[in-house]
Amino acid sequence: MLTFYDAPVSGNTYKVRLLLGQLKLPHETVTLDILGRKVQTPEYRKVNPFGRVPFILDDGFGLAESNAILLYLARGSRLLPAGVREQALVQQWMFFEQNQLEMWIGSPRFWRRLDIEKPAALVEHYTARAAVSLKVLEDHLSQHDWFVGDAYSVADIAIFAYTHLAPQAGHDLTQFPKLGAWLQRFRQQPGWFPLE
Amino acid sequence: MLTFYDAPVSGNTYKVRLLLGQLKLPHETVTLDILGRKVQTPEYRKVNPFGRVPFILDDGFGLAESNAILLYLARGSRLLPAGVREQALVQQWMFFEQNQLEMWIGSPRFWRRLDIEKPAALVEHYTARAAVSLKVLEDHLSQHDWFVGDAYSVADIAIFAYTHLAPQAGHDLTQFPKLGAWLQRFRQQPGWFPLE
Numbered sequence: 001m002l003t004f005y006d007a008p009v010s011g012n013t014y015k016v017r018l019l020l021g022q023l024k025l026p027h028e029t030v031t032l033d034i035l036g037r038k039v040q041t042p043e044y045r046k047v048n049p050f051g052r053v054p055f056i057l058d059d060g061f062g063l064a065e066s067n068a069i070l071l072y073l074a075r076g077s078r079l080l081p082a083g084v085r086e087q088a089l090v091q092q093w094m095f096f097e098q099n100q101l102e103m104w105i106g107s108p109r110f111w112r113r114l115d116i117e118k119p120a121a122l123v124e125h126y127t128a129r130a131a132v133s134l135k136v137l138e139d140h141l142s143q144h145d146w147f148v149g150d151a152y153s154v155a156d157i158a159i160f161a162y163t164h165l166a167p168q169a170g171h172d173l174t175q176f177p178k179l180g181a182w183l184q185r186f187r188q189q190p191g192w193f194p195l196e
Numbered sequence: 197m198l199t200f201y202d203a204p205v206s207g208n209t210y211k212v213r214l215l216l217g218q219l220k221l222p223h224e225t226v227t228l229d230i231l232g233r234k235v236q237t238p239e240y241r242k243v244n245p246f247g248r249v250p251f252i253l254d255d256g257f258g259l260a261e262s263n264a265i266l267l268y269l270a271r272g273s274r275l276l277p278a279g280v281r282e283q284a285l286v287q288q289w290m291f292f293e294q295n296q297l298e299m300w301i302g303s304p305r306f307w308r309r310l311d312i313e314k315p316a317a318l319v320e321h322y323t324a325r326a327a328v329s330l331k332v333l334e335d336h337l338s339q340h341d342w343f344v345g346d347a348y349s350v351a352d353i354a355i356f357a358y359t360h361l362a363p364q365a366g367h368d369l370t371q372f373p374k375l376g377a378w379l380q381r382f383r384q385q386p387g388w389f390p391l392e
Contacts (some may be wrong), residue, residue, distance in 0.1 A: 049335065050292075061281050065291040084271065085257050091287075093265040096246075099261075099294040103329040119317035139245065 002027040005048065007034035011106055011161035012066035013054040014195045016071050019070055021060075022191040024075050035114070066161075067094040070154040073087070079154050089148045093155040096136075097162070104130035105162040108169040124130040127170060134166060134176055141178035145185065152189055166167055201244065201251040203230035204218060205309075207302055207357035208262035209250040210391045212285040214353055215298055218387040219273050231310070242283040262357075263290040266350040275350050285344045289351040291356070292332075300326035301358040330372055337374035341381065348385055356382050359392070366386060 002183060004020060004027050006013045013034075020027055032044065032053055040051045048055040050064045056073070063069055071091070074080040094124065104126045111118050135161065147155040164183055167171055173180055187194065200216060200223050202209045209230075216223055216283040228240065228249055236247045246260045252269070259265055267287070270276040277283060300322045307314050333355065336343065343351040360379055363368055369376055381387065 040315075050332065054234055063284050063288055064289045065295075067291050068284055068288040071287055074281065085259075088259050088264055088268040092259055092261040094390070095261040095263050095291070095294050098291050099298060102295060119315065121315035121317050122321055125318055136246065178273070 003057040003061060004029050005032060005044075005053050006030065006167045007032050007053045008096050008196060010034055010053060011102070011165055011195065012021055015066045016054045016056070016073070016162045018191075018193070019079065019154065021193065022084075023074070023079065025073060031072070056072075065089075065098075066144060067098060067158050070158060072093070074154045078151070078155070079098050081149055081151070081153060088150055090153055090155045091148045094158045096133075097158045100136070101130065101159070102131045104133065105166050105171070109165050112170070125151050130166065130169065130171060134163070134171065134173075134179065137163065137177045138176040141182045145182070150153065152186070156182075161195075197255060200225050201228060201240075201249050201253075202226065203228050203249045204392060206230055206249060207361055207391065208298070211262045211353050211357045212250045212252070212265050212269070214387075214389070215269055215275065215350065216390065218385070219270070219275065220387075221269060261294075263294060263350075263354050266354060268288070270350045275348070275353070276347055277347070277349060282345055286349055286351045289343045289357040292329075293354045296329045296332075297326065298358050300329065301362050301365045301367070305361050308364065308366070318332070326362065326365065328366060330359070330367065330369075330375065332358045333359060334372040334375045337378045340379070348382070352378075352382060357391075 002025065005018060006029050008031065019025075034053060045051050047057070048062060048064060050165060052068055053065050054065060055064050056069055057064065058072075063072055071094070097173055108123060108126050108130075110116070111123070131148065133152065147159060160183070163179065166188075173183075198221065200212060202213060204227065215221075222318075231251060243253070243258060244258060248260060249257065250262050250265055251260050253264055253298050254268075259268055267276065267290070276286065302328075304319060304322050306312070307319070342348055343355060356379070359375065360382075360383050
């Protein structure tokens with residue numbers, strides 16, 4: 001049995017929610033209140049020592065980190081290319097997403113959403129880092145329809161999650177027309193649904 | 197033929213350098229001057245559009261992102277466990293490293309090294325985020341000798357790179373005795389050599 005520990009507001013949990021839906025993988029969902037800090041209770045830490053979501057338990061096997069979960073659940077499916085090199089490129093884009101995109105958009109979105117006041121220098125730093133990465137995505141999408149090969153994959157799911165939230169972190173995505181077209185293609189995939 | 201685009205000062209290139217040495221993989225090295233911005237020339241961008249290091253070209257196949265490179269080069273070797281679940285855990289720790297450790301240590305180290313003045317709020321933010329993650333590593337190492345299973349793997353290589361640089365970013369690692377013991381075990385692996 002697969003159990004998915006979810007939270008409604010997170011871009012990282014949305015990735016897993018979307019994958020489970022699009023691959024129609026049978027599972028149970030446990031929804032935690034991430035904003036109410038219900039992910040940091042002693043009870044939940046017994047399940048997941050990281051105290052974060054998303055998390056999965058697959059017949060007792062626990063796995064954290066959204067992109068590791070995507071790669072694990074998508075193995076053998078149409079959403080993860082079979083070739084060694086294509087899988088390496090999927091991982092390349094997923095590491096890019098976690099290192100150069102996710103927090104630079106996710107944290108300012110979170111601060112705005114919860115009216116958390118942060119020093120201007122910090123907000124500017126995050127915003128500038130995100131802008132550089134959005135340009136990298138735009139450049140790639142000027143030459144390609146999808147992030148790896150000619151098809152929608154978990155690399156696209158990983159990158160969509162926070163890219164499509166960039167306006168909530170103060171970014172104007174109309175500057176990035178190729179990115180805008182890819183966001184539209186992404187939303188047209190069978191089984192797509194919005195984060196909230 | 198495998199070509200490795202390296203730069204001496206980076207923790208991310210050190211990961212790949214160490215793996216290539218420990219697995220004795222035949223390769224050519226091209227060393228770029230990362231501090232002199234030689235990674236952002238038009239010539240290098242023709243090789244690697246990301247304009248960053250590390251990067252590899254394997255018979256024409258280009259791959260960026262240090263941890264994606266480690267996973268690609270280590271496939272089938274003793275440094276990447278064969279089981280699906282163990283590989284998923286390796287990836288879990290590698291995503292953790294890129295999302296919750298690398299930049300929080302790497303950037304302050306870089307600012308100190310180059311005498312780049314940053315707003316105090318920014319430095320404090322990075323330092324606090326790194327401290328939380330170092331505690332996660334300490335907690336894991338209180339129960340385990342290595343990050344995945346009972347053996348040294350690319351997960352350890354990924355995490356070692358910036359963890360061992362934490363003192364250069366202002367952290368006192370004597371607070372983390374289990375982490376200190378793991379750093380020592382890591383340095384005792386056959387073929388280990390220091391970053392610089």
